[in-house]
Amino acid sequence: MGNELKQLLVHADASPQFAQRLEFACRLAILHGAGVTALYASPSASEAIPAASGMGPGLAVRRQNVQDTELLRARSVFGQLKPAGVPAAWGEIHEFPLVPAFAEQALYADLLVLGQHGPGEGWSSLMPTDFPETVIALSGRAAIVLPYTSAKPDLPGNVVIAWKPTRGAARAVTAALPILRNASAVHILSWGADAGASTGASPHIVSYLKAHGVQATWQREDAEPANLGDLLLSRAFDLRADLLVMGCYGRARAYEWVLGGTSRTVLKSMTLPVLMAH
Secondary structure, three states, X not given: OOOOOOEEEEEEOOOHHHHHHHHHHHHHHHHHOOEEEEEEOOOOHHHHOOOOOOOOHXXXXXXXXXXXXXXXXXHHHHHHHOOOOOOEEEEEOXXXXXXXXXXXXHOOOOEEEEEOOOOOOOHHHHOOOOHHHHHHHHHOOOEEEEOOOOOOOOOXXXXXXXXXXXXXXXXXXXXXXXXXHOOOEEEEEEEOOOOOOOXXXXXXXXXXXXXXXXXXXXXXXXXOOOOHHHHHHHHHHHOOOOEEEEEOOEEEEOOEEEEOHHHHHHHHHOOOOEEEEO
């Protein structure tokens, strides 16, 4: 069957959230018979904090020691959490710039598991704040972004789709099909006159999902509100959703990324995993 999950790519770093991402990815891999690659990507000292002129060699050595310690910590987490029976591999990125190098490796995965940017300690906290959406845009791959929290996310069972007839939303839904087939409930939310409603035998989002073995309910409203991002998160909470599927709206050109208001709000305020595609 098409649209299968066979290879997951997890962003590895020294933050506590790496364990959360890896554990989530491994449970998803077990469910779908997939392999997992943990790809370590953390800013180098020169990339994160450019060296000032006259900086002594002692400071450079201390910076390198911190980075080496963080790398070893991430490797240890990987070794402890990778389950037996799941094909798991470890990789590291040392190229500059970091984000395009990660995005290139993302080309060889069916789904990425990334994390919401949050405060922290060490070089891992110095990752670009737009790391998830830029990787999604440059690679063209869908990603599940996990919220910055110590909670253990459940595997998706109750899913909300934020539908809009756009390339990003369509790619997100297609990438989510293996997950949607295992869901206990799928809710589609859409707003606006162009929300994808049709008459007669014309195809629409519900018929598309049904053709792929997914039953869904569709809630349509006429006017798209200005605070759509906040409303999406509120509706997802009311529906007790454990995954939000949506297009990542914005424009990527070289290394420039301009994110739409709805996507920006969701990535900033999310409290549940979000599967995004561009």
